[in-house]
Amino acid sequence: MTIFHISAECYPIAKVGGLGDVVGALPKYQNKLGETSSVIMPFYDNKFTNTHDFEKVFSGRFNLGRPFAFDILTLVDNTLGYDLYLVHIPDLLYTDYVYSSNDTERFLGFQIATLDWLVQLDQQPDLVHCHDHHAGLIPFMMAQSYAYHKLRRTPTVVTIHNGQYQGWFGHNKIHLIPPFDFSKAGLLDWKHLINPLASAIKCAWKVTTVSPNYMEELKYAANGLEDLLRYESGKCVGILNGIDDKVWDPSTDTDLIKNYSLKTVASGKKANKEWLCKEFNLNPKLPLFAFIGRLVDEKGADLLPEIFNNSLYHKNISIMMLGSGDTGVEQQLDDLKQQHAGFYNTYIGYNERLAHILYAAADFLLMPSRVEPCGLNQMYALRYGTVPIVNKVGGLKDTVADIDNNGFGALHDGATVQEGSFAIYRAINFYNDSDRFKKNRNLIMKIDHSWDASAQAYVNLYNSLIL
Ligand SMILES: Nc1ncnc2c1ncn2[C@@H]1O[C@H](COP(=O)(O)OP(=O)(O)O[C@H]2O[C@H](CO)[C@@H](O)[C@H](O)[C@H]2O)[C@@H](O)[C@H]1O
Missing domain, CATH: 3.40.50.2000 (Glycogen Phosphorylase B;)
Structure with missing residues (x-):
């Protein structure tokens, strides 16, 4: 199965918090299970991108009030354990930070360029897995935007790592979303704003949270999305995160002053x-x-x-x-x-x-x-x-x-x-x-929190959508 994870963060390329850890590990463990899992994320101007070589696999242009040129770059060496694709939009994303206070256009451009690339691939993905609101409009665009018609039957999963942040913006920017049947505009809206996380919950085929208990809590405290999550609860499931037990291993961790095992x-x-x-x-x-x-x-x-x-x-x-x-x-x-x-x-x-x-x-x-x-x-x-x-x-x-x-x-x-x-x-x-x-x-x-079991749980979820 070919899976693309779409995320604003991925360790070790760019990490602000736990989202980066998860997206940097989950695909690796899914590949270990025999799947073909890759990551698509923005190109930031940082230490990782400055010290690694990339190859261009696609170039395009999209419109976001004005035209923007972009390239899709892939990492040349394959040390990560999964293929990495970076969406390079020099006029929008070329920064040394991941988030700012004005990210609507940045992440909208990232999502549009991602789909412009995916839609023209010879081999279409089996499943697209979006993480948090930065990739939250993808399920809507795949299902509704004319330009992505070819992807409308591709299953989508969205994972909520943090329901507090939803990426809201005003309806005055709705024209920035690639054209769609306007009678479907309600799928973008929550409480009179365009709300990417709410739209993802409405449009994705499945919604996951990063622990079972958090899924229950969100039904009562989700920064305004409680009713929506209760209404959509039939397609929601909590899957506990794991940890990358290669990066986080005290017996091999090269950052430590002294390594140790259970015995030492x-x-x-x-x-x-x-x-x-x-x-x-x-x-x-x-x-x-x-x-x-x-x-x-x-x-x-x-x-x-x-x-x-x-x-x-x-x-x-x-x-x-x-x-x-x-x-x-x-x-x-x-x-x-x-x-x-x-x-x-x-x-x-x-x-x-x-x-x-x-x-x-x-x-x-x-x-x-x-x-x-x-x-x-x-x-x-x-x-x-x-x-x-x-x-x-x-x-x-x-x-x-x-x-x-x-x-x-x-x-x-x-x-x-x-x-x-x-x-x-x-x-x-x-x-x-x-x-x-x-x-x-x-x-x-000795407690085992490695990704093995959770990576399998995600694969089972994907299979339930594909078969
Ligand atoms: N100043 C600092 N210096 C160095 N490292 C630092 C740091 N501050 C944080 N970190 C690192 O960032 C990560 C934080 O991860 P968490 O999962 O605890 O929180 P976060 O709220 O970012 O993630 C969100 O997404 C994750 C992933 O789904 C959920 O586990 C979590 O509950 C949710 O809030 C850890 O790797 C930690 O070591």
Whole structure:
């Protein structure tokens, strides 16, 4: 089966968060199952594109208020485990960032160029898999735009990685979408705006979320799309994300200070912790708590300053925070450094290598998320022998069980300062019960969250549409 994944992000080409991780791994595991799975994404001017060779496979022009020329480039070496196609629109997408505050034309152009290329291929795809709202208009255009008539019977799947962002724009831009039967314009609309995510939910053959629990939650909290998701629930299913167990393997991870396996976990984690604590002026003898992520409300980032301040009161733990986002929260987190020097530090920014070291160095990983469609960080933490402390939402509920309930992590019931602070207090007691803590560390490293099972679940879903 020939499958094209269409996405704004894909690791290692361009990653802002978990979407990049998923699209960078899922096709690889689908190819392992014998499918032919590739990725189509925008060409950005970044380190990856500047240091790799590409070959042009197609050139075209489309109209988006004015004409735009584009090329489809493919990566020459095949080290990724899947074919990669980059949509290069120099006048629209040639940037060193993935997202900006004005992306309507950028991602519309990306989707149109993608379909202009796909529609003229000798061998049509068996299935098109769209990720998030940046590819959300593709199911509509494939089904309704005259120019893509040849693709109208090709099944489409859309995966919602994050239902908060929907890509809305005004009806004054409807003419930018390649001509279609105007009586079908309602398929683009939600609450008087053109809403790419809503349109994808209406038009795709199947809709998936990245965990089963998130699918249920969206029916009651989906940033305005609740009714639509309830109405379309017959074609919706939650499939839990996996992790790329080649990229995220403490025994081979080239970013780590010292590699380790189940047998050497104690000395391996110690070496990474010592390096990190030296680098960031923390005490390696204390339990180390980490946060890694985007500093936005969904992740509960606004709660962190107070949770940290409460938890550092007794000076019996170390905390390391890696993240960026809301500038007010960044400032508050940085300000705390003076008060808790030697016990707390931050790295404001994005740093892939430091993230890997931190998963390895930390004893606990904090995720007080308000919304967490799946969450990958808790799964990376488990693989690196780090205990996740998470709010009981979305995929976190599907993947973490509590230590007081025969589980292996700490769950709290609500994204609040009180719940987050109390979970840390419980975790310190757990850490001090060192035999139990060590046994638990061995147990969590053995939990298998690799993509194998989930990649198969997607393939089964595709087959149900094709056969
Ligand atoms: N400052 C920083 N430096 C280095 N690395 C950083 C970083 N900030 C974040 N990361 C990395 O980005 C990724 C974050 O992934 P998540 O799945 O937790 O969240 P995200 O909200 O981006 O993804 C959305 O999509 C994914 C994929 O479906 C869902 O799991 C998730 O719930 C949903 O919100 C991890 O690989 C993490 O290590």
